[in-house]
Amino acid sequence: MAEGHIRREAVSDQLFAVLRDRILGGELPAGAALTPERELAAGFGVNRHAVREAVKRLQQARLVEVSHGGRTQVLDWRRTAGLDLAVGIAAADTGPTVQDIARDALEMRACIGADAARLCALRCSARTAAEITAAAERHAHTGPDLTELDGTYVAWWRLIIEGSGNIAYLLAFNSLVDGMIPVADVPADLGAAEILDVEAHRRLAAHIAAREAGAAEELARELLTRSVPSAPRGCEGVRR
Known part of the structure; x- marks a missing residue:
C-alpha cells in the first residue's frame, strides 16, 4: 500500500x-x-x-x-470491536458516516432508556421514585433557556438510569452524556418534542412510582424515539 x-x-x-x-x-x-x-x-x-x-x-x-x-x-x-470504537468510527474518513453512527447512538439511547425505565419501576426505592417525581417537576418549571432545560432533563434521566440498578446502562449513559459515543445535533423540532413534553415526564415519573413497569417502558421509548431522525434504511444489517 x-x-x-x-x-x-x-x-x-x-x-x-x-x-x-x-x-x-x-x-x-x-x-x-x-x-x-x-x-x-x-x-x-x-x-x-x-x-x-x-x-x-x-x-x-x-x-x-x-x-x-x-x-x-x-x-x-x-x-470483535467494542462500543468504545464508536469514537474512532466517527472520526474516520472512511467507513460508516458520522450521521450513521449518531443515528445509531440515538436508537441505542432510546432502547437503553426504555428498559432502564422498566427496571427502575421494578427496582428503585421509594426515595428514588420520589426524587424522580421531584426532578420531573423541577424540569417542568425550568426555562426558557435550552441549556438549562437540557441540564435538568439529563439530571432527571440520570436518576432513572441509576434507579434501574444496571451498571452497564449507567456507563453507556455516561458515555452518551460526555460525548464519548457521538450523537449528532438533534433537529430543533425533534429535540423540543422530547425535552419540552413536561406532561410526559410527569406521567413517566408516576408510572415508576406506581411500579407500572410496562407502562414506564412504553412511554420512555415513545419519548426518546422522538429525537431519532427518520431516514430510509435497507435491511442489509450493519452497513459494510
Missing part, C-alpha cells in the same frame, strides 16, 4: 488513526495480514517504537490480532 510521511508529534497516535481508518474503510480487510513492523516504520518514516505502540492500540481495540509468531492479522471489527 502507498505510504506517506506523517507529522512528528504523537506519531503513534497518528499511525494508529491511519491504520484504524484503513481497517474501518475496508482497505485492510478482515483476514489480511498487517504490513510488517519494519515496513510500516520505513513507509511512514517513523521509528519502530511508534509502530509497536500503534499496533498495540489496534490490538486493544480488537481491530487486529497478534499471533505468537509475530504475524498481525486484521480482524472483522463488526464482530
